[in-house]
Amino acid sequence: KKRIFSGIQPTGIFTLGNYLGAIKNWGPLQDEYNCIYSIVDQHAITVRQDPAKLRRQSLECYALLIACGIDPEKSVLFIQSHNPAHAQLSWVLGCFTQFGELSRMTQFKDKSQKNADNINAGLFTYPVLMAADILVYNADLVPVGQDQKQHLELARDIAGRFNGVYSPTFTVPEGYIPKTSAKIMSLTEPGKKMSKSDPNPNGYISILDDVDTILRKFKRAVTDSDGEVCYRAGKDGINNLMSIYASITGKDFAAIESEFTGKGYGDFKMAVGECVADCLRPVREDFARLMGDKAYLQACYTKGAESARQLSAKCLRKVYKKVGFIEL
């Protein structure tokens, strides 16, 4: 079986963007692949975090992934800081990554613009740790949204370079990026991506929003003035709503266009809101149940950490040997 790795930062409750761009795919992949999924708390501290809040959010994210269909019996579901191999490999890989490459990362440029008072070295080397996450398990496939594509390319380059300098060591991973929902946009500013760090909560749907909140946010979603439900350049708002609807219902754009010909945006927005609310209801209910059973969650992440450490040990040993560290 091929191997899958993916991760998500515990910087808040996931948005519909995280869900449709990545997590929705993680569950179904479990049957065909050996899946390893991680809450990447070490990535989260590249931006200043309140410790109590980070701890709470990491547990919430862990429960949310289970609520989204990741089965801790089928997959390895663990918290990044519980497996030191990521940080260990990251150091080595950092010595095979150029300053110039990291300087070109668009997420680094964005984030350093937004956090001008804390452009720390971790923010800069973030993609190296991400490469280590993936490569330490020799993952074949990495299911992510569009915004992680550049980081993934870098991980591939680093793997190829290391393999070239020594001998084949790492699997060069492929991305697994959804067609219609790789980049879900903000509901209020459809020119920018939906993000959990958006200061305006009307811009994003949190996957724990209740039905009324979801419907209200969709009702207010920014569209355009030509009144036609069709996917076309320049119609960012409608294109985004169509992508959301397509991703959840499985309908293609042509089918959606004919479903709503002659109907107004009001009807369309209501239909999108309802399908999102229906899709997220079971997640919300499962989440509430899981958060009531902390002992279960703890047992799961403890087991996940053990499995993750076992799986990565061999790769790290091999790398240490190849670069010339004395074996202990």
Ligand code: TYM
């Ligand atoms: P993060 O936590 O920002 O997001 C988690 C996943 O959600 C996707 N995503 C989106 N997809 C579609 N539309 C959006 N608006 C949207 N916003 C977010 C992201 O592409 C991602 O797949 N660096 C990663 C975490 C990470 C990782 C890894 C991922 C660390 N190590 C190794 C894969 C493999 C991140 O910050 O994701």
